[in-house]
Amino acid sequence: MTAEPLERSLDRPDQLTRPDARPDDDRPLVLRTAHEGDLPELRRLDEEVFREFAYPGFLLRQLFDMYEEHFLVLDDGTGRLRGYVLAATRALGADSWILGLCVTQDRRRHGLGRELMTEVLSRLRRDGIGVVRLTVEPANLAAIFLYRSLGFRPEEPDGGLRPDYFGPGMHRQIMRLDLPGSL
Ligand SMILES: CC(C)(COP(=O)(O)OP(=O)(O)OC[C@H]1O[C@@H](n2cnc3c(N)ncnc32)[C@H](O)[C@@H]1OP(=O)(O)O)[C@@H](O)C(=O)NCCC(=O)NCCS
Numbered sequence: 001m002t003a004e005p006l007e008r009s010l011d012r013p014d015q016l017t018r019p020d021a022r023p024d025d026d027r028p029l030v031l032r033t034a035h036e037g038d039l040p041e042l043r044r045l046d047e048e049v050f051r052e053f054a055y056p057g058f059l060l061r062q063l064f065d066m067y068e069e070h071f072l073v074l075d076d077g078t079g080r081l082r083g084y085v086l087a088a089t090r091a092l093g094a095d096s097w098i099l100g101l102c103v104t105q106d107r108r109r110h111g112l113g114r115e116l117m118t119e120v121l122s123r124l125r126r127d128g129i130g131v132v133r134l135t136v137e138p139a140n141l142a143a144i145f146l147y148r149s150l151g152f153r154p155e156e157p158d159g160g161l162r163p164d165y166f167g168p169g170m171h172r173q174i175m176r177l178d179l180p181g182s183l
Contacts, residue, residue, distance in 0.1 A: 027076050029083075029112065031119055034071040038081065039064060042073070045081050049102040063088070063099065069127075070096070072120055074103070074112060082107045085116040087124055087132070096124050098134035101143070113146050121150070125179045132179060135165065135172040144173070152177045 034042065039061060047054040055063070063086060064071055070087040083103035089096040098120070103112045124132060134152070136143050138161065152175040154160025165172035 027078075029074040029076050029107070031072060031074055031115055034064060034068065034073045034084065036064070038073055041079065041081050042084060045084065045102070045104070046100070048104065055100070067099075070120055070123055072116055074107075074116065083112055083116055085120045087120050089124070089127070089129055094129055095131040095133065096129045098132065108142075113143075114150070117146065117150055121177070121179065125181065130179055132177045134175050135162075136175060138171055138173045144175075147175050147177075150177065 039057075042064075043054070043057050043060055046060065067086060067088045070089065072085050073081045074083040076082055084100060085098065086100040087096045088099050098117075101113060101116060103116070121132065132152075133155065134147065136147065138144075155174045155176040160173040160175055161171065162174055163171050165174075
């Protein structure tokens, strides 16, 4: 399977608000590599956050098979996952796409999205990746602010905007980060 930019995003009006929901609990989360036993919970989490745009189970399975080392989760220790990030690298290249990033609603704005991204970028740099790209829905300002703060910039032309990128009306912005110092 070739890595394709499948990044989803949400376009909901609550994106720039602080979460109303109280955390189910405030137990500390462990950031770790995903393992096979996480797949059912990863699917549940993906559906919770991305709803109709969630990855089909078979695709999530094969993304795990391909990119396990760059598939990271936030584990609350009770069997529930509170977030994940997935990066896919080309087999014959030194570039990578972020294909998924999320944190559950009740855990947002506590630096967890940044932690997931920082760790996966560190692993990608360690593994010799020189360029990381992603797509984001142009109205998803929470994600765009996060990516910009990590150094991602729109990939020209047209400020990164790609009309109908995922199909009619599904516009996306492509952002890019160069990883200096990678192998
Ligand atoms: C995008 C997402 C992963 C961010 O996770 P998070 O844990 O809330 O983000 P962090 O707390 O690490 O925030 C890091 C930075 O991102 C920006 N940011 C994140 N959420 C923001 C918001 N609601 N409003 C404004 N800026 C925001 C800020 O710059 C923030 O830094 P600061 O806290 O120092 O101001 C989370 O909102 C999410 O899961 N959204 C739904 C799924 C999604 O859209 N994924 C991205 C698809 S491209």
